[in-house]
Amino acid sequence: MRENRKREKKGNWSPSVYGYEEWRNVSVVDETLHSLKDSKEFSINVAGVVWEMFFNILYHSLFFLGRVEMKREFHSRTKAFACLLTMCAGFSDAYTFICRGGTLAAGQTGNVVFLSVGLIGQQISDVEVKLATMLAFMLGIFLMTVLRRLIDNSVWRLSTLVPYILTTLVTGFLPASVKNVFIVPFFGLSLGIVATSFGEVGSYAYNHSFMTGNLKKTMVAYGNFVREKEMKFLWEAIFMTCLIGSFVCGAIFSTYLIQFYGLKTIWLVAIILTIFLIYRAIQYFEVFRFNRRHE
Numbered sequence: 185m186r187e188n189r190k191r192e193k194k195g196n197w198s199p200s201v202y203g204y205e206e207w208r209n210v211s212v213v214d215e216t217l218h219s220l221k222d223s224k225e226f227s228i229n230v231a232g233v234v235w236e237m238f239f240n241i242l243y244h245s246l247f248f249l250g251r252v253e254m255k256r257e258f259h260s261r262t263k264a265f266a267c268l269l270t271m272c273a274g275f276s277d278a279y280t281f282i283c284r285g286g287t288l289a290a291g292q293t294g295n296v297v298f299l300s301v302g303l304i305g306q307q308i309s310d311v312e313v314k315l316a317t318m319l320a321f322m323l324g325i326f327l328m329t330v331l332r333r334l335i336d337n338s339v340w341r342l343s344t345l346v347p348y349i350l351t352t353l354v355t356g357f358l359p360a361s362v363k364n365v366f367i368v369p370f371f372g373l374s375l376g377i378v379a380t381s382f383g384e385v386g387s388y389a390y391n392h393s394f395m396t397g398n399l400k401k402t403m404v405a406y407g408n409f410v411r412e413k414e415m416k417f418l419w420e421a422i423f424m425t426c427l428i429g430s431f432v433c434g435a436i437f438s439t440y441l442i443q444f445y446g447l448k449t450i451w452l453v454a455i456i457l458t459i460f461l462i463y464r465a466i467q468y469f470e471v472f473r474f475n476r477r478h479e
Contacts, residue, residue, distance in 0.1 A: 263423055266385050267430040268460065269378065270392040272453045274434030276352070276371055279450050282442055284355075285364035287313050289371035290379075290393035292321055313364045317372035324376020342464055344381040345457055348374035352454040356447060388420060390427055398427050 273290040280289040287310075288294045295314045302310040328344065351370045358367060379393045391397045405421035408414070441449045 263385050263388075263426075265460070266382065266390060266392065266423075267426050268456070269382055270390075270427045271430040271434035271437075272348075272456065273375060273392045274431035275438040275453055276375065276434075276450065278435040278438035279442065280368050280371055282439065283360075283447055283449070284368050285313055286310065287317055287364065287368045289317070289368060290321075290375045291395075292318050292372075293394060293396065313368055316365055316369040319372075320369040321372035321376040324373045324378075325380050328377050328380035339468065341381050342461060344377050345461060348378055349454050349457050349461070350374075352450045352457075356449075356451040356454070358447070360447060385423075388423055390424065392427070392431075395428055395431055398424050398431075402428065 276289040277291055280287055286298065288298075295318050299311060299314040299318070302314065347370075351374045355367055355371075375393050379391065382392065383389060390401070402421055402424035405417045405424060409417035409421060438449060441452065445451075
């Protein structure tokens with residue numbers, strides 16, 4: 185039996201909800217079944233249908249009994265993490281707006297409006313903070329676009345969270361006397377980097393920093409589902425709805441906690457993302473060791 189387990193071949197891959205891409209390594213018994221199934225003598229008839237049912241039952245039985253092993257590849261883009269990032273963006277937006285001079289860290293559309301109002305009212309201090317934040321956000325997007333090949337690697341892509349974590353960590357230590365122009369633009373830069381690194385999940389493109397595009401995609405997906413009656417549109421609409429809900433929850437949660445923790449509220453984002461990175465690092469080394477054992 186142990187000798188049989190050593191004889192393996194790679195099969196089709198299937199995505200996992202936990203962020204892996206998994207390949208099934210089939211035992212010698214299953215290899216024999218595949219050869220019989222694909223043989224020229226195998227015809228599509230009543231006996232073939234019975235054999236197909238038997239084959240599927242036996243295959244899944246072997247899988248759950250542990251005779252089918254898995255080879256894993258580390259993967260960093262998941263729908264759950266997209267919602268987590270979106271919640272953090274909403275949290276940061278509410279924090280910088282309430283505690284750091286009325287500037288939005290992620291929502292640059294709002295900053296354009298506030299910038300225009302500040303120019304008319306000749307409020308120079310507000311203008312420079314919002315303009316600097318917008319330019320920093322643009323710079324983050326530009327840098328990650330230039331380094332696109334680098335962030336195609338899952339590990340390097342996760343490392344783009346580090347500037348965001350450091351920004352939220354340091355900001356919690358800074359008193360209100362520090363000028364906002366030295367604080368909020370770093371939020372814009374780090375969120376621009378993250379927005380470019382994690383702008384898609386599978387076939388879904390999304391924005392974690394601003395909701396206008398997500399609102400449009402949500403209603404388009406619902407409309408397509410009503411018209412076409414295809415489930416793929418419904419799943420897309422549900423995903424986009426979850427993103428919007430995550431952003432709103434982050435903003436509400438931030439506003440509530442500011443009443444108790446003030447400027448230190450932003451540390452929660454640093455804690456959440458640090459825990460996530462540690463979890464992913466452990467996951468990565470587990471995958472690495474697993475693959476080394478099965479080479």
